[in-house]
Amino acid sequence: MTLRWVSTGLVAVSALMAQNSVIKQPINRMAPSVPSPQNVVEKMLEAAKLKAGETVYDLGSGDGRVLITAAQLFGAKAVGIEISPKEVQASQERIKTLKLDNRIQVIEGDMMTADISGADVVTLYLLTASNDILRPHLEKSLKPGTRVVCHDYPIRGWNPVAVEEIDAHRRPHKIYVYEIRAKK
Ligand SMILES: C[S@@+](CC[C@H](N)C(=O)[O-])C[C@H]1O[C@@H](n2cnc3c(N)ncnc32)[C@H](O)[C@@H]1O
Numbered sequence: 001m002t003l004r005w006v007s008t009g010l011v012a013v014s015a016l017m018a019q020n021s022v023i024k025q026p027i028n029r030m031a032p033s034v035p036s037p038q039n040v041v042e043k044m045l046e047a048a049k050l051k052a053g054e055t056v057y058d059l060g061s062g063d064g065r066v067l068i069t070a071a072q073l074f075g076a077k078a079v080g081i082e083i084s085p086k087e088v089q090a091s092q093e094r095i096k097t098l099k100l101d102n103r104i105q106v107i108e109g110d111m112m113t114a115d116i117s118g119a120d121v122v123t124l125y126l127l128t129a130s131n132d133i134l135r136p137h138l139e140k141s142l143k144p145g146t147r148v149v150c151h152d153y154p155i156r157g158w159n160p161v162a163v164e165e166i167d168a169h170r171r172p173h174k175i176y177v178y179e180i181r182a183k184k
Helices: 003-023 038-047 065-074 085-097 128-141
Strands: 055-059 077-082 104-108 121-124 147-151 162-168 171-179
Touching: 038 065, 038 121, 038 147, 038 162, 038 171, 055 065, 065 077, 065 085, 065 104, 077 085, 085 104, 121 128
Parallel strands: 055 077, 055 121, 077 104, 121 147
Antiparallel strands: 147 171, 162 171
């Protein structure tokens, strides 16, 4: 995702939002459909110390690669929340073909209102500004000990417990790991 996408995207999003105020339908696009490279996905789940039997939520699950990797390589269960019906259908078909539909669920919906309280690990590949919007929902919904892992775009105001880097598609990708602390 480039700065050019961000500025073009913001113009498009404002135009949609202006239109939206007329048609009164919620549109909450937090990021474009750009998949994380496979080696980045694996590194994110490793960095989160994902264990067999735990549940990963990928917020904006795209083609389902994070969910599939969590189930196939880590023995985890996985839930994807995805707003694009096209991505939901394609990922569900792939998951069914791989016979992983007993361990992976893809829900068509908005991550801002989805019930994410069952997560042990949450994965995100959203813009930093979108993370700002999502942060209160994460803080309200996630139980202490849940790990939140971000690809490339950090969560402002949170302190990562680890930051890792891995090369893919001829550039370094950053991985930020956070842990939800017990409320005081
Ligand atoms: C950058 S892609 C990341 C895909 C996948 N998580 C990965 O890392 O490969 C972001 C995804 O978020 C989805 N998305 C955007 N806004 C959303 C929202 N409000 N609720 C759920 N999904 C959303 C997009 O349709 C897109 O598939």
